[in-house]
Amino acid sequence: MPIPEGQRGWSPDLFDAACPSRAVLDLIADKWSILVLSAVHHGVHRNGELLRRIGGISQKALTRTLRDLEHNGLVRRTDHFEVPPRVDYALTETGESLFPLIESLCRWALDHADVVHTADPVGSG
Numbered sequence: 001m002p003i004p005e006g007q008r009g010w011s012p013d014l015f016d017a018a019c020p021s022r023a024v025l026d027l028i029a030d031k032w033s034i035l036v037l038s039a040v041h042h043g044v045h046r047n048g049e050l051l052r053r054i055g056g057i058s059q060k061a062l063t064r065t066l067r068d069l070e071h072n073g074l075v076r077r078t079d080h081f082e083v084p085p086r087v088d089y090a091l092t093e094t095g096e097s098l099f100p101l102i103e104s105l106c107r108w109a110l111d112h113a114d115v116v117h118t119a120d121p122v123g124s125g
Helices: 021-028 033-041 047-053 059-071 093-118
Strands: 075-079 087-091
Touching: 021 033, 033 047, 033 059, 033 075, 033 087, 033 093, 047 059, 047 087, 059 075, 087 093
Parallel strands: none
Antiparallel strands: 075 087
């Protein structure tokens, strides 16, 4: 039985459902988070630019993802209080520290997409 967080002897364990790291993994493993973080890192900062850059994402999904990433300290939102409205997004220091891992994962996906995509599903024969 795992030791509850905060009690003596507790240590992080990814496989423990109560471990706070699970919430972090849920956040970055979301369908759009990796793409949004990558796009923001690569200099695409405004909402409309992100929407055009990330193929297939809806405005609703982009807004939700940006809000989640901002709420969790990975993205910083800057409202310039202009008319028309201008809001920019940038990675925070914590978001920047995650980027090398995201970049490696994206590179791996690009390099192995043909193999993973064409692999036979389990039980297909």
